[in-house]
Amino acid sequence: MTTSASTDAATLIATMGAAARDAAAVLATTPTATKAAALLAAAAALQAGSAEIEAANAQDMEAAGAAGLSNAMLDRLLLTPARIAAMAEGVAAIAALPDPVGEVITRWQRPNGLAFERVRVPLGVIGIIFESRPNVTADAGALCLMSGNACILRGGSEAARSNRAIHAALVAGLKAAGLPETAIQLVPTTDRAAVGAMLAAHGLIDIIIPRGGKGLVARVQAEARVPVLAHLDGINHVYVDKAADAAMAVEITVNSKLRRTGVCGAMETLLIDRAAPELAASVLKALLDAGCEVRVTPELAGLDARLTAADAADWDTEYLDAIAAATLVDGVEGAITHIAAHGSHHTDAIVTDDAAAAATFLSRVDSAIVLHNASTQYADGGEFGFGGEIGISTGRLHARGPVALEGLTSYKTLVRGRGQVRPV
Incomplete structure (x- = not known):
């Protein structure tokens, strides 16, 4: 200059x-x-x-x-x-x-x-x-x-x-x-x-x-x-709880990731309850079948030959592409811990029919937008009824969210x- x-x-x-x-x-x-x-x-x-x-x-x-x-x-x-x-x-x-x-x-x-x-x-x-x-x-x-x-x-x-x-x-x-x-x-x-x-x-x-x-x-x-x-990264998570409806978990996860991969509300990391291996298999298959590359930890690698190995950087990456990282966690507490360590305080969702687990997640995840049984792609001012948005604030002062x-x-x-x- x-x-x-x-x-x-x-x-x-x-x-x-x-x-x-x-x-x-x-x-x-x-x-x-x-x-x-x-x-x-x-x-x-x-x-x-x-x-x-x-x-x-x-x-x-x-x-x-x-x-x-x-x-x-x-x-x-x-x-x-x-x-x-x-x-x-x-x-x-x-x-x-x-x-x-x-x-x-x-x-x-x-x-x-x-x-x-x-x-x-x-x-x-x-x-x-x-x-x-x-x-x-x-x-x-x-x-x-x-x-x-x-x-x-x-x-x-x-x-x-x-x-x-x-x-x-x-x-x-x-x-x-x-x-x-x-x-x-x-x-x-x-x-x-x-x-x-x-x-x-x-x-x-x-x-x-x-x-x-x-x-x-x-x-x-x-x-x-x-x-x-400031409007910072959207390192957004979907946590699939053991009490999630299987069809709902698949639909929400695929929509959160793939409806539009380039928007800030897109899911980047999938967290799955370790107590629900059958949910892990069905959700991962749905993502792969829809054309998403999924990078996983070793304990998930055997579920599908199309899965690839995740590395440490994947948990802190905003892909804005048809790529997602996935790992197992120990219930809602494990999900909250992972999000606290790697999230960007933007948008995170839980899929579950357990009201107590949902209440814990909603109250303790420190993000601008926290959803229960809904796609992260709803992180949009228009969807909030605001007509539009000037950005999604991930800070805590003055304004937060859309x-x-x-x-x-x-x-x-x-x-x-x-x-x-x-x-x-």
Whole structure:
């Protein structure tokens, strides 16, 4: 990164940041109906521009294929007509959600007569740095707008054309509703210097949300001068308990791994109760028959000739591919111990008909999302009823799990008195 590039990037982000702050001041008091109208117009523009978005994405896909991107990355990048339609539907769904801005969280009164009211307010200007998935442009822009925040989006170079086409639809929505076009901005350069400038934009950007691989998230956490809401690896587990229904265990495990292997909610490690060897055999066979490579410990190796040997690294790997690791554990306690040692606090599931085992797992697994008898692929804001998500936070501060409208707000406390002064 040259000094000239750094200076140019800093100037660009400073200009965008100042415009975003002005837009954020407008959005903070924009009526719900106006924000919803902008989103509905944006959704219509996405539908109307589907052919143009698909054509732009085809160019990105061609370049990404030539650059040797992995199958998982290509799947994240791909926009089909169905995915574009789903993107538009997601934006429209966000328009219909309750507006969190101004919501009264709680009220109380003190003996001296002071009345307190805690209400939700926008965070301000949100910077989102993401890779591969162009749908993030629509999801992030829509969620930030509905929650009263301005945003600066910096997508990866592999999705640059797709992002520009989607962003144009969002801007059309803003214009239609009479809102500042700078409420949703897309960084116009793929120069990595722009990322550094965003991370240093203290006073202009209020929070940074990274969505991407380990390298991106690590850089953001190491260099950011503003708060970071991190979305880390999805090293997710499915634990099949001895009391699991066999058919359910097979269906949930296969769906968790293979519905879409490139999403962060995909299962990466299968844990099976040592007391249920027949379940182990049927679940592993189902994965193998569905085309998944399964890496196992020696005690499972004899169940099927297609199984391969796992090594120590497999328990800490996010494959994002048709590969899974599997091992036996000593009941629910063994599963909890394994997840504590190797999980990423993202999403973990138990399959069992034993209510006590399920309750133990749900209460003691320290992950943002913990499921009982359901696929890990439900780790998605849309499936939670949030309309979309800006990411899945695996930390413990501010917001955890799918971050949507509520997670993009803070609060302030309003205090109403009748002339009270504090005694000396």
